[in-house]
Amino acid sequence: MTHTVLVTGVSRHIGARVASVLAADPDVDRVIGVDTVPPPSLSRDGGVPLGRTEFVRVDLRSPDIAQVIAAADVDTVVHMSLVSAPPRSGGRALMKEHNVIGTMQLLGACQRSATIRRVVVRSTTAVYGSSPRDPAVFTEDAEPGESPSHGYAKDASEVEGYVRGFARRRRDVGVSTLRFANFMGPGVDSPLTRYFSQPVLPRVLGFDPRLQFVHEDDAVEVLRRMAMEDHPGTFNVAGDGVLLLSQCVRRAGLLSLPLPAPAFGLLGDLARGAGMVDFSPEQLRLMCHGRAVDTTRLVAALGWKPKFSTGAAFEDFLRSRGLAGGLPGAVLDMLSHMVAR
Numbered sequence: 001m002t003h004t005v006l007v008t009g010v011s012r013h014i015g016a017r018v019a020s021v022l023a024a025d026p027d028v029d030r031v032i033g034v035d036t037v038p039p040p041s042l043s044r045d046g047g048v049p050l051g052r053t054e055f056v057r058v059d060l061r062s063p064d065i066a067q068v069i070a071a072a073d074v075d076t077v078v079h080m081s082l083v084s085a086p087p088r089s090g091g092r093a094l095m096k097e098h099n100v101i102g103t104m105q106l107l108g109a110c111q112r113s114a115t116i117r118r119v120v121v122r123s124t125t126a127v128y129g130s131s132p133r134d135p136a137v138f139t140e141d142a143e144p145g146e147s148p149s150h151g152y153a154k155d156a157s158e159v160e161g162y163v164r165g166f167a168r169r170r171r172d173v174g175v176s177t178l179r180f181a182n183f184m185g186p187g188v189d190s191p192l193t194r195y196f197s198q199p200v201l202p203r204v205l206g207f208d209p210r211l212q213f214v215h216e217d218d219a220v221e222v223l224r225r226m227a228m229e230d231h232p233g234t235f236n237v238a239g240d241g242v243l244l245l246s247q248c249v250r251r252a253g254l255l256s257l258p259l260p261a262p263a264f265g266l267l268g269d270l271a272r273g274a275g276m277v278d279f280s281p282e283q284l285r286l287m288c289h290g291r292a293v294d295t296t297r298l299v300a301a302l303g304w305k306p307k308f309s310t311g312a313a314f315e316d317f318l319r320s321r322g323l324a325g326g327l328p329g330a331v332l333d334m335l336s337h338m339v340a341r
């Protein structure tokens with residue numbers, strides 16, 4: 001079967017990797033990568049080689065994306081363009097426009113296309129929120145204890161609503177929604193990887209949240225399979241197991257600084273203003289209550305499971321940043337208590 005795949009968000013690491021692996025597949029005739037800026041591999045900054053991917057500069061908020069899909073007879077769309085933190089210029093308003101309005105325009109173009117047969121959408125487990133009323137483990141059908149009301153999680157929830165509407169209107173199109181845990185790995189740049197790259201890690205006093213990660217290699221493989229195979233539905237994607245934040249701190253060999261929640265939030269505002277780390281309100285809730293998801297549905301559908309557990313994904317990230325090892329846990333605990341005083 002002829003495949004012409006359009007991948008959005010190719011200027012970012014995971015999007016570029018997905019485009020690259022699809023371009024290397026002999027069953028794929030064309031890969032068209034779109035974004036508002038060229039991928040690093042096409043600029044002076046280096047980056048992921050895109051192979052035979054054809055780059056087209058398109059702002060998803062404009063109707064131009066419909067022309068790209070029509071001109072290339074695209075049959076598969078992999079939507080990777082959701083951003084998880086506000087850009088330094090434009091802030092939260094621009095982020096919401098890009099995520100929500102951009103997705104609406106893309107789905108509208110897909111709905112009008114006679115060639116589209118498959119749509120794969122990157123979403124996030126953040127749609128489940130983080131609250132003290134959460135279940136121990138979220139399945140895809142579980143309702144959040146508190147619906148997301150801010151930032152990336154709220155955008156993703158709205159995007160998923162538009163995706164469900166598209167799936168109802170175009171029942172001939174296979175639609176897959178992938179709710180990824182936090183990406184982790186050597187090439188990942190996210191609010192959470194920036195957090196774990198700080199010399200001292202602030203924590204919310206009295207909380208030790210459970211965290212789940214998905215290694216970038218496994219994320220790319222899931223997206224490749226979903227683009228090439230028919231697996232409609234909604235799927236959680238995460239590595240096996242969980243890590244407590246305290247375990248992450250010990251494995252990183254870093255000091256932690258327990259802070260009352262209001263102080264943590266104030267520090268987050270300062271760090272965000274300085275462009276260092278995005279401690280958004282949703283990040284604060286995650287650092288209090290954590291989140292874990294069940295991946296049984298994904299494993300059953302693909303007959304495959306992620307190679308990296310949550311712990312292994314985090315260890316690979318630490319090695320890439322030169323953070324693995326560090327001081328013994330007992331020494332770290334003693335120093336952390338001293339810093340807290």
